[in-house]
Amino acid sequence: RRARVRISHHIKRCPSVHLHSARRLTFSPDYTQAGEYTITVEGRQSGQVVQTDELLLAVTDVRVLSLTPSQGVETAEGETALIQVNRGVVAPDLTIAARDLPSNASYDPSTDLLTFTPDFRQAGEHTLTVVAMQDGREVGSETVRVVVANVPSFTLDPDGAQSLDEGAEASVQVLKADGVADDVAFAVTGLPRNAAYDDGVGSLRFAPDFAQQGAYTVTVEASQGGQVVDAESVTFTVANVDVLTTTPSGSHRVDEGASLTVRANIATAAAGEVTLSATGLPTNAAFNPTTRAFTFSPTFAQAGSYTPTIRASQSGRTVEEETLSITVVDISVPPTVTATASTGAATGDVRIGYTIVDFDGDRVSLVVEYREGVSGAWAEASVDRAVTNTATYTGSTNWRTRDDFPSTGGVEVQVRVTPSDSSSGTPATTSAFTLVNLLGDYDEDMDVDFDDVALFTQAWREKDAGRDIGPTTGTPPELAPAFDDVIDFEDLATFIVMWNWSAENGPLAAPAVVSASEASSALVREAIVDRSDWRRQRVSFAADEPTDLLAARITLRYDPRQLRIHAAESSDEAAGRVLLNRVDEERGVLDIQTAWLAEGALRDTLASIQVESLRDFGAEIRLTFDIRDRFNTSRRGQDVFRLRFEPPPASTALLQNYPNPFNPETWIPFELSEDAEVTVSIYNVEGARIRTLHLGERATGRYRDRDRAAYWDGANERGEPAASGMYICELRAGAHRGTRRMVIRK
Structure with missing residues (x-):
């Protein structure tokens, strides 16, 4: 039986091949499909291949486009290169385009021309590519290599390194190359001080000052589109110009007290461009920038070495310095001195003031001498501190006059002070003054008085050899002591002699009362009428209470027309009592001074007086007293009392x-x-x-x-x-x- 079969057909491995319903194969390859293709045709029934057949297709390559020139294109910066794009086929759906072109390159489809005009930044190798597109796909491409040669955008005139001196000027012209586009700009970097670039005329100028010795590199740059396209450097070497010299040159020597002048010289090239100054000037040195003269007049205290500096400056900058080496030679000048001493009268230690003047500033010694009068022979004075090798020019020393004049009632003296360092200087002599040194004048008030009585008594009791004044020879007050370092009868005798001399040669006056407090209670008195003569009375004075007395003084003032008063013999039998009295009958003053050399006994009786009335009525007596205890503490006071003188009554x-x-x-x-x-x-x-x-x-x-x-x-x-x-x-x-x-x- 004959079956009915349905057969289907398939095609394998053949892109862009279409099987039509009329069982006709069509293949239209595009410009990217050059090559061989195998096409398999299969017959199938019920899904099973029942027959196959193969077809071999060869697709020939068709060149879509080309470039003229196709390779090795050479050009230069600023020049234009043209490349022609050639189309191999004409098809309405085929387009040509450029890809990844460098700057300043373009493609014109209307003329199929590639144009490349490189600027001055584009020296080197570049590639220009064009592609053919069909249906959105690339179907062909061509690339050409373009080599761009560098073209300098400018030159320097003169070129190369430049040499010039400080204070001179160099000029370099920046010459723009032909064909350089207007958008190329020029600039200069690394400009030193005093250099400038004028872009308008393309001029680079450098006028270094006198502080710019050295090498300087300046770079000229050409820029396009903000990018440096060319650069060239020029080096300026600036040679030093010796701006400053001095006359005379070299080291300098000058004596103390002399003068030195050094003149500064400015090089001709720097005249009017620099200013002069000086630093490190020693005392007594000066620099005049107008006359350019340095002067130095050292004093006699400036021996040594000095190094002042003269400086040349420009625009506030030091351009050159000259340091002077100066030696000041020591010149020895004798010192001088002024001296001062007492004026009027002096006693004890006399202060000798001095002021030394020494231009060399050396250490100075002083010799202190004295003489009697203004023509006596000079003798070395006994000073408490010798002035030797001193650097202190103002001071004083004490002349221990008692060592040289132990006792004098008044002698005119002068003091001479002679300075010396390595040589003897001019002496200074003080004005004449009177020297009074009294043995026994312990308080140095130029009088041997009651205060000295108390001090001597105290020295006697304490055996104070420091107040030794005897034994002596001679006539008071010019006594010559032979100090024996003990206080004994010789000292007592000397003291009494000096007390008597002072009493005879000094005015008698009642002492001033320091304090009259408790005056009435410090001293008591008792008056007893003389039974044989009612015109006479004996008045006794005593301390208010017994104590260990050192000394006492009672001074009475009265009218000598009414009374006659003298010291009465003391009824005090105590051993070691010294009684001294002075009377001035014309002025009506009686001064009684008493001291007790022995200590420890309690005493109250001080003194007694005998008063005689010269008229038949009462009279007033003024009294001043000074009572010293064993510590020499004073109780002073004053009082007024009256004595009545009447004949005794005939009856009671x-x-x-x-x-x-x-x-x-x-x-x-x-x-x-x-x-x-x-x-x-x-x-x-x-x-x-x-x-x-x-x-x-x-x-x-x-x-x-x-x-x-x-x-x-x-x-x-x-x-x-x-x-x-x-x-x-x-x-x-x-x-x-x-x-x-x-x-x-x-």
Whole structure:
């Protein structure tokens, strides 16, 4: 039986081959399918291959495009290269385009021309590629290599390294090459100071100043589109120009006290361009920039080496320096001195002031001498500190005048001070002054007085050999002591001699009272009338309480027309007492000074005086005292008291009281014709004794004043006020009895 079979056909391994329904194969290869292709045709039935057949197709390559020239194109920066694109076929769906062209290259489809005009940055090798596209696929491409030769965009004139001197000028012209595009810009880097580039005229100028010795490299750059396309460097070598010299040159020597001048010279090329100054100038040196002269006048204290510097500057910069080497030669100049001493009178140590002038600044020694008068021979003075090799030019030393004049009442002296260093200088002589040195003048007040009495007594007690003043020979005050380092009778004798000399040659005056506090309590006195002559009284003075006294002084001033006073013999039997007194009867001054050489005993009696009245009435005496204890502590004071001189009463009598009547007090006067124990009794009218006043032993005399009369305060023995009325006053004096009436009125 004949079966009906359905056969299907398949084609394998043949791209772009189409099997049409008319069982016709068509193959239209594009421009990328050159090569051989095998086409297999299969017959299938029920999915099974029942027959196959193969067809071999060969596709010939067709070149779509080409380039003319095709390779090895050479050009130069700034020039244009043209490459023609040749189309191998004409097909409406075929397009030509350029790919990855370098800058300044382009493709024009209308003319099929590749154009490349490289700028001055594009020296080197470049590739230009065009491609053919069909249905969005690349079907062909061609590449050509273009070599761009470098073309300098500028040149330098002159070229190469440049050499010039400081202060000169160099100029280099930047010449733009032909054909260089207008967008090429020029700039310069590495310009040194005083160099400039003028882009308008393409000029590079360098005028180095006098501080620019050395080599400088400047680079000229050409830029296009912000990128450097060319660069060329030029090196300027600047040679040093010796701007500054000095005349005379070399090292310099100058003596102290002389002068040196050095002149600065400026090179002609630098004239008007630099200024001069100087540093490190020593004292007494100067530099004048106008005259360019350095001057130095060293003093006599400037020996040594100095190195001042003269400097040339331009625009504030140092361009050159010259350092001078100067030696100042030491010239020895003798020193001078001024000296001062006391004016008027001096005693003890005398201060000698001095001021030295030495131009060399050397160490100086001084010799101090003295002479008597203004023409005596000079002798070396005893000073407490020798001035030797001193660098201190102002000072003083003390002349121990007592070493050279132990005792003098006044001698005119001069002092001479002679300076020296390596040579002797000019001496200075002080004005003449009077020197007073008194042995025993311990307080150096040019007087041997009571203060010295106290100090000598203190030295005696303490055996202070430092106050040794004896033994001596000669006539006061010019005594010559032979100090034996002990305080003994020789010193006492010398002191008394000097005290007497001072008393005879100095005015007698009462001392000033430093403090009168407690004056009345420091000194007590007692007056006793001479029984043989009522015009004479003995007055004794004593301290208010016994103590270990060192010395005492009592000075009395009185009217010599009324009184005659002299020191009485002392009743003090104490051993070692020294009593000194001075009297001026014309002026009415008596000065008593006493000292106790022995210590430890308690004493109160100080001095006694004998007073004689020259008229028949009382007189006033002014008293100044100075009492020193064993420590030489002073108690000073003053007082005024009166002495009454009256003939003794012929009989003893009770006088009327005053006031009378009275309330509540009264004074009861009386007179005694002889010494007696005195009692005053007060009775009332009934005869009862209400008060007794015990006056004690009283001397012959008149007791009328309130300070001498008996005093009743108007009270009884119990201290109660007496009543108003009459009272009887009774006086009992030895064998005498007298009464008076008194009235109390309230």
